[in-house]
Amino acid sequence: MPIPTKPVSPSPLLREPSRLKKHSIRLALFLALAAPLAAAVPHVVGHQGRVTVLGLPFEGTGRFKFALVDAGGTRTYWSHDGTSVGGSAPTSFLTLPVSQGLFSLALGDTAIPGMAPLAASDFLPADLRLRVWFDDGVRGFQQLAPDQSFSATPYAFQAAQLSAAPSVPVLGWGLDPGGTPTLPSFPLPVRQIAAGAGHGLALLADASVVAWGRNTEGQTTVPAGVSPAAFVSAGLQHSLAITATGTVIAWGRNDAGQATAPAGLSGVTRVAAGELHSLALKADGTVVAWGDNSFGQSTVPAGLAGVVALAAG
Numbered sequence: 001m002p003i004p005t006k007p008v009s010p011s012p013l014l015r016e017p018s019r020l021k022k023h024s025i026r027l028a029l030f031l032a033l034a035a036p037l038a039a040a041v042p043h044v045v046g047h048q049g050r051v052t053v054l055g056l057p058f059e060g061t062g063r064f065k066f067a068l069v070d071a072g073g074t075r076t077y078w079s080h081d082g083t084s085v086g087g088s089a090p091t092s093f094l095t096l097p098v099s100q101g102l103f104s105l106a107l108g109d110t111a112i113p114g115m116a117p118l119a120a121s122d123f124l125p126a127d128l129r130l131r132v133w134f135d136d137g138v139r140g141f142q143q144l145a146p147d148q149s150f151s152a153t154p155y156a157f158q159a160a161q162l163s164a165a166p167s168v169p170v171l172g173w174g175l176d177p178g179g180t181p182t183l184p185s186f187p188l189p190v191r192q193i194a195a196g197a198g199h200g201l202a203l204l205a206d207a208s209v210v211a212w213g214r215n216t217e218g219q220t221t222v223p224a225g226v227s228p229a230a231f232v233s234a235g236l237q238h239s240l241a242i243t244a245t246g247t248v249i250a251w252g253r254n255d256a257g258q259a260t261a262p263a264g265l266s267g268v269t270r271v272a273a274g275e276l277h278s279l280a281l282k283a284d285g286t287v288v289a290w291g292d293n294s295f296g297q298s299t300v301p302a303g304l305a306g307v308v309a310l311a312a313g
Contacts, residue, residue: 048104053136054191056230057101059269059283063093065133073147078122081114089133180213196234203232209241219252235273242268248280258291274312281310
């Protein structure tokens with residue numbers, strides 16, 4: 001007879017370790033029984049989780065490391081590749097697809113390349129903890145704290161947000177015909193900025209968007225529905241934003257269709273606004289382009305795949 005799941009209340013808000021001061025990562029993890037029991041201990045534990053980076057759901061391919069450690073975090077009982085010693089990070093990592101922050105795998109499933117099996121003895125310690133490391137491909141591996149209690153009975157647990165976006169100054173300089181380098185007063189920390197020909201965009205810590213400068217084509221009139229946003233880009237006289245769900249919202253000058261995102265476009269992780277054309281990078285590594293094509297700038301080369309970054313001139 002399978003053991004019924006038993007929920008556990010989320011942990012309270014926790015202070016971040018010093019090594020994570022510059023990053024905001026929130027991790028929600030859920031464990032559930034995924035295989036037959038042996039001696040009342042799961043040898044394979046289904047693991048589903050949600051990862052957000054800087055307050056936004058991560059999209060793309062993430063790298064993960066897992067280990068079971070003692071309450072003090074100084075002894076390792078199991079790790080996904082068997083290399084963790086004394087609570088240290090495993091040598092190798094597991095690559096998992098993450099869609100809108102969601103990922104899943106089976107801990108202990110040896111069918112997964114690089115995954116070590118879970119043994120009944122791994123669950124003997126009374127106060128076993130799950131330790132997780134995550135790398136979004138930009139910031140390197142970070143140990144997510146705190147380690148979470150782990151037992152042979154499936155349950156759910158959640159780690160609260162570890163840190164807030166750091167408050168750093170934003171400076172502007174250069175030609176100021178439209179007020180672009182003259183920055184507005186930002187009510188919250190700024191996570192990302194973008195400069196156009198005569199206007200600027202800022203993505204704030206609460207995922208809202210602020211625009212300033214010239215507004216001759218409506219490029220600084222942020223439309224409703226943009227927030228929560230994940231990324232912004234400014235072109236000659238048009239603006240682009242990725243929403244938290246991976247869709248694109250465009251506004252401003254549209255004489256070449258540069259501010260009309262293709263219907264059904266989704267799963268976008270980055271955008272780039274050019275003079276009269278726009279580009280979007282999808283989570284699957286493909287690129288979508290629209291707008292002016294006078295020089296072939298909106299004709300994506302056939303077979304282009306595995307793209308990790310893009311820019312528009």
